[in-house]
Amino acid sequence: MENRDQKFALTATMEELMRSIPSYIPQFSVDCVIFGFHGSELKVLLSKFHNLDIWALHGGFIGQDEDMDAAAHRTLCDHTGITGIYLEQFHIFGKANRQTYRFMETIFEDTPIPEVLENFFKKRFISVGYFALVDFSKVNPVSALVFEKSAWFDVHELPKMAFDHADIIQKALEYLRRSLDYKLVGFNLMPECFTMNELQRLYETILGEKFQRTNFQRKILDMRILERLATKQTGKGHKAPFLYRFKT
Amino acid sequence: MENRDQKFALTATMEELMRSIPSYIPQFSVDCVIFGFHGSELKVLLSKFHNLDIWALHGGFIGQDEDMDAAAHRTLCDHTGITGIYLEQFHIFGKANRQTYRFMETIFEDTPIPEVLENFFKKRFISVGYFALVDFSKVNPVSALVFEKSAWFDVHELPKMAFDHADIIQKALEYLRRSLDYKLVGFNLMPECFTMNELQRLYETILGEKFQRTNFQRKILDMRILERLATKQTGKGHKAPFLYRFKT
DNA sequence: ATGTCATTGTATCAATTTGATACAAAGGTA
DNA sequence: TACCTTTGTATCAAATTGATACAATGACAT
Numbered sequence: 001m002e003n004r005d006q007k008f009a010l011t012a013t014m015e016e017l018m019r020s021i022p023s024y025i026p027q028f029s030v031d032c033v034i035f036g037f038h039g040s041e042l043k044v045l046l047s048k049f050h051n052l053d054i055w056a057l058h059g060g061f062i063g064q065d066e067d068m069d070a071a072a073h074r075t076l077c078d079h080t081g082i083t084g085i086y087l088e089q090f091h092i093f094g095k096a097n098r099q100t101y102r103f104m105e106t107i108f109e110d111t112p113i114p115e116v117l118e119n120f121f122k123k124r125f126i127s128v129g130y131f132a133l134v135d136f137s138k139v140n141p142v143s144a145l146v147f148e149k150s151a152w153f154d155v156h157e158l159p160k161m162a163f164d165h166a167d168i169i170q171k172a173l174e175y176l177r178r179s180l181d182y183k184l185v186g187f188n189l190m191p192e193c194f195t196m197n198e199l200q201r202l203y204e205t206i207l208g209e210k211f212q213r214t215n216f217q218r219k220i221l222d223m224r225i226l227e228r229l230a231t232k233q234t235g236k237g238h239k240a241p242f243l244y245r246f247k248t
Numbered sequence: 249m250e251n252r253d254q255k256f257a258l259t260a261t262m263e264e265l266m267r268s269i270p271s272y273i274p275q276f277s278v279d280c281v282i283f284g285f286h287g288s289e290l291k292v293l294l295s296k297f298h299n300l301d302i303w304a305l306h307g308g309f310i311g312q313d314e315d316m317d318a319a320a321h322r323t324l325c326d327h328t329g330i331t332g333i334y335l336e337q338f339h340i341f342g343k344a345n346r347q348t349y350r351f352m353e354t355i356f357e358d359t360p361i362p363e364v365l366e367n368f369f370k371k372r373f374i375s376v377g378y379f380a381l382v383d384f385s386k387v388n389p390v391s392a393l394v395f396e397k398s399a400w401f402d403v404h405e406l407p408k409m410a411f412d413h414a415d416i417i418q419k420a421l422e423y424l425r426r427s428l429d430y431k432l433v434g435f436n437l438m439p440e441c442f443t444m445n446e447l448q449r450l451y452e453t454i455l456g457e458k459f460q461r462t463n464f465q466r467k468i469l470d471m472r473i474l475e476r477l478a479t480k481q482t483g484k485g486h487k488a489p490f491l492y493r494f495k496t
Numbered sequence: 497a498t499g500t501c502a503t504t505g506t507a508t509c510a511a512t513t514t515g516a517t518a519c520a521a522a523g524g525t526a
Numbered sequence: 527t528a529c530c531t532t533t534g535t536a537t538c539a540a541a542t543t544g545a546t547a548c549a550a551t552g553a554c555a556t
Contacts, residue, residue, distance in 0.1 A: 027273050028374060064372060068342025092340050092376050094316025124312060126276060128340050179426070196533085215515065217534075231533095237524035238532035444504085463544065465505075479504095479551095486503035487551035 018116050024061035026120065029127045030072045031059045031165070032087070033172040034080065035155075036136035037189040040201045042155045044169055045139065047079070047147035049107060049162070055153070056162040057169070059127070072130045079150070081140045086133045086188040090175040093168060094126045103162060107146060131172040133188035155205075177207055183225045187246045195232060195241040196220070266364050272309035274368065277375045278320045279307045279413070280335070281420040282328065283403075284384035285437040288449040290403045292417055293328070293387065295395035297410070300354065303401075304410040305417070307375070320378045327398070329388045334381040334436040338423040341416060342374045351410060379420040381436035403453075425455055431473045435494040443480060443489040444468070 034045040034057075046055040060075030062068055069087070077083050101122045104113065141150035153159060155173060158166060176185070185206065186199060200216050220226065229243040282293040282305075294303040308323030310316055317335070325331050349370045352361065389398035401407060403421060406414060424433070433454065434447060448464050468474065477491040 025275050025372075025374065028276065062342070062374075065344050067344045068340070068374065070344075071342075089340060092316065092337055094310070094376070096313050096315045096318075124273075126273065126310075126316065128342070212515070213533085214517085214535080219514090231522095234523075234532095236532080237530070239522035239524095239534080241533060460544070461504085462506080462546085467543090482552080484503080485501070485553035487505080489504060 018114055021061075021116055021120050023063055024120075025064060027123045027125055029059050029061055029125050030068070030075055031057045031093075031127050031129055031168055032072060032076050032079075033057060033129065033131040033169050034076070034134060034139075035131060035172075035176070035189065036134050036139065036152060037202050037205070038136040038152065040205065042173075042202075042205045043136065043152040044155055044158075045080070045134075045141060045150060045152055046159070046161075047141075047150045049146055050148045051109070052107065053160060054162045055151075055159045055165075056147075057165045068128065072128070076130075076132055079142055080134065081142050082134065082138055086184070087130050089128055089130050091129045091168075091171045092126065093129060093164065095164075096124060098125050098127065098164065099123075100125060100163060127168075129168050129172060131176065133185060135189070135191055137191055173206075180206065182220070182223060183246065186225075190246075193229060193243045193245050195243060197241060199244070266362055269309075269364055269368050271311055272368075273312060275371045275373055277307050277309055277373050278316070278323055279305045279341075279375050279377055279416055280320060280324050280327075281305060281377065281379040281417050282324070282382060282387075283379060283420075283424070283437065284382050284387065284400060285450050285453070286384040286400065288453065290421075290450075290453045291384065291400040292403055292406075293382075293389060293398060293400055294407070294409075295327070295389075295398045297394055298396045299357070301408060302410045303399075303407045303413075304395075305413045316376065320376075324378075324380055327390055328382065329390050330382065330386055334432070335378050337376055337378050339377045339416075339419050340374065341377060341412065343412075344372060346373050346375065346412065347371075348373060348411060375416075377416050377420060379424065381433060383437070383439055385439055421454075428454065430468070430471060431494065434473075438494075441477060441491045441493050443491060445489060447492070 036043045036045065045058070047058060048055050058075060058079040060071060060078070062071040066074075068089075072087055072089070073083070073085070076085055076087065099122075101118075104117070104121050136152070155169070158169065161169075180203075182203070186202060189202060190199060196217055197213075199220065200211060200213065203216075204210055225247055226244040227247050229245055231240040232243045234240050284291045284293060293306070295306060296303050306323060306327040308319060308326070310319040314322075317337075320335055320337070321331070321333070324333055324335065347370075349366075352365070352369050384400070403417070406417065409417075428451075430451070434450060437450060438447065444465050445461075447468065448459060448461065451464075452458055473495055474492040475495050477493055479488040480491045482488050
């Protein structure tokens, strides 16, 4: 019974997809790695397929008359409900064996696959990887299309992933490390106000190394990218830390 | 007369292109920015279109069953005649208005454009930018397809460029600067043996800044990436510099 | 031969940046 | 009020970087 409802929901949203497919560039997709920061850990937002214990990145296609960046933003907004997210392309995945069709068959089980979908998905795909930096607390994950639900996962404890999506996340993380911009990354991943300690945890989890508290503080303050606010009134048994905010 | 011969050559190679087009992924291309180093300047290899005073990067398409990286290597080999070149993707260009068709019409002048080509080129294109690092002295530019000839240009003195190719070169240069790896770049752009002074000129032209001779020498030697060979017997009126080679 | 000139290889010192440690100032609890 | 913990800041040593000095070399003119 429950299974039947899901199957119905699945095919219903598929109808929508089918109608829009002719307006997309064939064999080309966008995949977004959505990073968030919570509880001292770097997270990625993933979605689970109906009927399968497999998770995937949020992907989409590009309209014939649509800028690629715009397509990435649209895809992202569809799945998170927020706009104005920081987004940047980091790599193109173009191996010859990037097919999604065999996977489609599993999702559809014994339901016949519509011809439009078959023609679209049976070909090999090239995909642009984008990464997004979002304020964890502002995201309200939206399930759409073939997805049953969304959830945040620790970057180092990923579930079983679809296609080459685990590789894509790995590449995104490498890119983030290599081209780390303290202001950009902090500004987009942290909430409005935060303590120096929380900020340090962010960079530690991204770079995978520990910093010395006092030197980290000096380094960040010397950059002059933060405004110091009032001290935070903690209920903890120690001196209350200052709160900071990124200068605009 | 001369014009007529050129037109003939143009359409003859076009026949070849037409036959291969159905095996390519539509609306998707690869463009290579080929960097070389000569006479204290960073150069890019460009090709000139027949009948037009417009130069372009070397581009190509991707076979349906071909890895994207392989397609880039193939394209590069077609135009330079050398294999095993260092090649890396750096950006994907996906603005909605990336059309080549209007340009095609100019090239064809009043010759009718074959339908296969028309269908292929009339759509908007997405292009992956690759950059190549080659030993200037080893390249023997090969003209192919719609190109009349190839030539090296100083990165800062580009001729009139086709499409958005000037932007693509700019992006490639920015990428090269941002992710500068001293060993990688030097190893691929320098000839087998070179003096410290020549190496310094390379990094100065890439980064667009002057270094202090003595400190540059110390910095590079401290990296332990070079082997020192015998001194070079110059005909110059001063102390002969050592020759160096990158460690393998 | 000898002196001049330009360039190279190396040493050296100062200035700056980075790493490590010390310590007083809170904020809560016993 | 003593005690514990964490925070903010100062300070010193170590490492890196910037700037300058100088002897060594190779060709040429005298």
